[in-house]
Amino acid sequence: MSKKKGKKRPSFNVQATLGDKRAALSTYPRPEKRPGAVVPTSWNDEHPSWRVGQIELVDRFGWHTISREKLLEIRDHLASFESMSWNEISVRSKYFHHSIPVQDIMPRAQKRLVEMGLHMLDELFRFRLANLERVWGYRDRGVMQLLWWDPDHEICPSK
Numbered sequence: 001m002s003k004k005k006g007k008k009r010p011s012f013n014v015q016a017t018l019g020d021k022r023a024a025l026s027t028y029p030r031p032e033k034r035p036g037a038v039v040p041t042s043w044n045d046e047h048p049s050w051r052v053g054q055i056e057l058v059d060r061f062g063w064h065t066i067s068r069e070k071l072l073e074i075r076d077h078l079a080s081f082e083s084m085s086w087n088e089i090s091v092r093s094k095y096f097h098h099s100i101p102v103q104d105i106m107p108r109a110q111k112r113l114v115e116m117g118l119h120m121l122d123e124l125f126r127f128r129l130a131n132l133e134r135v136w137g138y139r140d141r142g143v144m145q146l147l148w149w150d151p152d153h154e155i156c157p158s159k
Contacts, residue, residue, distance in 0.1 A: 063148075100124055
């Protein structure tokens with residue numbers, strides 16, 4: 001009989017015989033580890049993040065006319081929301097920042113959504129940055145997809 005070289009049998013700490021089969025453990029489970037399911041969280045508990053891929057760069061509500069100073073100011077406003085959860089933004093500060101049904105925005109903006117392929121949206125979200133200034137977009141779970149800059153509160157004027 002020839003011996004096979006290089007093949008080593010694993011050493012096991014525990015062995016059990018079941019008929020002509022053998023089950024073996026190479027290590028014992030650690031008792032400090034407990035199985036558990038991850039509790040799903042609501043996106044309302046998440047902090048906002050931003051996507052800018054659909055920012056409009058055309059008239060009427062495009063970002064292309066904004067000065068550098070104004071853009072930095074908007075960035076600072078949006079950055080300040082990152083320390084808050086969506087719940088804090090949209091519930092506690094609902095007067096300033098909230099969802100608006102698409103049917104309530106001006107017809108030209110509704111038409112633009114269709115042109116952008118966003119006809120399936122039921123609502124948009126707007127941030128009030130100053131007296132008249134608004135940033136518009138839509139939420140996809142905890143992510144805000146930015147769309148429009150509305151410096152004169154025209155997309156959905158107060159009733």
